[in-house]
Each structure stands twice: as C-alpha cells, then as structure tokens.
Amino acid sequence: MLNLPQFKAAAVQAAPVFLDTDATVDKVCALIREAAGNGARLVAFPEVFVAGYPYWNWVMNPVEGSPWFERLCRSAIEIPGPEIGRIAAAAKANHVNVVVGVNERSRTGIGTLYNTLVTISDDGRILGRHRKLVPTWAEKLTWANGDASALRVHDTSIGPLGSLACGENTNTLARFSLLAQGELVHVASYIALPVAPADYDMAEAIRVRAAAHCFEGKVFTVVSCSMVSSEIIDAISASHPQARDLLARRNSAFSGVLGPDGRVIGEPLIDDEGIIYADIDLSRCIQPRQMHDITGHYNRFDVFDLRVNRRPLAPAHFVDAGGDVFDLDAEAAELNPLEISESE
Numbered sequence: 001m002l003n004l005p006q007f008k009a010a011a012v013q014a015a016p017v018f019l020d021t022d023a024t025v026d027k028v029c030a031l032i033r034e035a036a037g038n039g040a041r042l043v044a045f046p047e048v049f050v051a052g053y054p055y056w057n058w059v060m061n062p063v064e065g066s067p068w069f070e071r072l073c074r075s076a077i078e079i080p081g082p083e084i085g086r087i088a089a090a091a092k093a094n095h096v097n098v099v100v101g102v103n104e105r106s107r108t109g110i111g112t113l114y115n116t117l118v119t120i121s122d123d124g125r126i127l128g129r130h131r132k133l134v135p136t137w138a139e140k141l142t143w144a145n146g147d148a149s150a151l152r153v154h155d156t157s158i159g160p161l162g163s164l165a166c167g168e169n170t171n172t173l174a175r176f177s178l179l180a181q182g183e184l185v186h187v188a189s190y191i192a193l194p195v196a197p198a199d200y201d202m203a204e205a206i207r208v209r210a211a212a213h214c215f216e217g218k219v220f221t222v223v224s225c226s227m228v229s230s231e232i233i234d235a236i237s238a239s240h241p242q243a244r245d246l247l248a249r250r251n252s253a254f255s256g257v258l259g260p261d262g263r264v265i266g267e268p269l270i271d272d273e274g275i276i277y278a279d280i281d282l283s284r285c286i287q288p289r290q291m292h293d294i295t296g297h298y299n300r301f302d303v304f305d306l307r308v309n310r311r312p313l314a315p316a317h318f319v320d321a322g323g324d325v326f327d328l329d330a331e332a333a334e335l336n337p338l339e340i341s342e343s344e
Helices: 021-037 062-075 082-094 137-141 166-170 172-179 202-217 230-239 243-247 328-334
Strands: 006-013 040-044 097-106 109-120 126-131 154-156 159-165 185-190 220-225 254-258 274-281 317-319 325-327
Touching (some): 006 021, 006 254, 021 274, 040 185, 040 220, 082 109, 097 185, 109 159, 126 159, 159 166, 159 172, 166 172, 166 185, 172 202, 202 220, 254 274
Parallel strands (some): 006 040, 040 097, 159 185, 185 220
Antiparallel strands (some): 109 126, 220 254, 317 325
16 A cells, blocks of 8 residues: 655755854754754755855956855865764754755865765654755866765655755756656755846746646655845955845745645745745645656656666775775774764
8 A cells, every 4th residue: 555654844044154064964954953843854955055155256257256165175174074963963852854954075186076965864864965066157166076975865754865966957868867767755955046147036936946846746845945144245355346236135035835736835935044834745746646746657768768877986096905995085984983874
C-alpha cells in the first residue's frame, strides 16, 4: 500500500550576518529551532546563506572586487567541518530535515570556492553536498563549476527530496534528472538580485521558475530566498557608493511553497524577512500524473536519451605503490568525524 507523507514545510527568507560565519551559523540554528517549534519537519534556507553572496561582482570591476573575494574565501567553510556539524546537530535535536546553502572552500585550494547546497536528515546525517553546476553570469568571478556527484534525490522522512541553487532551476536537464529519480519535494534556494536589469522582476521570475518545475513534474517546491540587509548595503556602498540605489531595489526576493498544480500555497513573502509555512500532502502528486507523468508514461524514452555523468571530479587521482587509487576530496572526508553519506 502506498502511504505518502504529510508534513509542514518552512521556507526561510532572511539575510545572513554578512561574511560572519559563526554568527550566521548561530542564526541558522536559531531559525531551525523556531521553525521546528512551529511544527515544521523541513526547513529550507537560501542560497549561500553561510555567509553571504558576492554582490560586489555586479557593481565593481574584478580588481575592485578582489579584496571582497578574499574575505569570502576566509569566511567559507569546508564540508564536512565544524560549522556544518553545528547545523546538523540542530537538525537532529529538533527532528527536522534541513537544506542550507553555503560557500564551500576546497580543502586543497584556498582560492577555489563552490556554491553548495547541503541536505541534512532529521537524524543529523549529511545526505548530500551539491555544488552548483554552473555559476550564473557575474558569479563566475567567484565560484568554480560543480559536478553531478550529488545531483541526487534523497530518501527522507518527508519523502524523496531534491534541491537546486538559483539559476539551476532554469536548467531543464538538471531538473529532469531529479524528477527522473522520483523527486516529490524540491527545494529551490535563491538570493535576491536587485541589481538585475531595470525591466526584470526578480520576485516574479523566481515564482515562474518554481511554478514550471511543479507543474511539469507534479511536485511540491519550497522556495527560500535571501534578503539584502541594510548591513550588506552599507558594507558594499562604503567602497562603492553608487551601489546603494541598486542594492536597495524592491521586489527582489520571493519565498513560498508551490503545489503540483504550479500555484502558490497561501501567501508568499516578498522582500520582507520571515518564515513561510505550508502544509504539504504528497498524495496530491498522484492524480495530476494521470494526465502528465514526464518521467513515466507521458514520455518517449525510445526517442529521448538523457545521460548524466555523476562521477566526482577531482584535480588529481593518486595511485600508491599498492595500486590503491585515492581521490583527495574523498580521502579528506574519511578523515573527518562527520560523515558524508548517500542513501542510494
């Protein structure tokens, strides 16, 4: 008999404590406690919430922005590591599943950063570390390309859970690869981008992308978007005064929950800080699939053939005298007391 979970989801719309890793981790843990206290079993956090987005890439030239890049590198975290360990402990203590965006620093390259989403189970296990496949536009000045090793759907207490960061939710093949693995709950993590072109409605663009994934895949999407705080505006504007008006533009952040018909459940949050809650019943994903199931009967796999390379990418593979092959990232993870596990 098919029994599908019903649960409450929480989407956080907030600003990090800009480039202050410890203080932002404190904020994450406090928000987990708050959401769990209100009955949430899934808490979604924004893109690179720990501990900030490189807005300087959009308002300064690369030379001017380079000192800011160094500050971001210094505030970035390694995974596994103590910062994500604190968040995992909070998830376990409060019995909630968590998806949180972080700036991840390579263990072997102090100037190589990844835009990473970490998925944590309600028993505190790190289920996945997904590095954004392609940084978007000016983001290429900050983050390296990720790989698809963690482009996976995780088996959790609230159902099959997948996630993508910001512009990845526009990547049809990335989204399809999650749907093809049985995704029913999708977390879409964003940053507010007030520096977008004048005729671009960022909040509406986020909603449209989430609605497309929900309607095409007949899934629920939890959208969590960061805010541009006065602290961030003041910090960037201190060295680049003309950035103030750009960064203060409204209608740039959208957070909410959308159902398998593509409609927003309740009211979303636009620009304001807070937590949005919604009740999710995964059985609502069944009936719409009688009409469209694009990973099943409503497709032609004799015509279309999608192949996804999920082999981890590493700068080098070392073959020791005994013939053993070591990958630097994998070896470092094994030495850490925190375990990265995959449920598959």
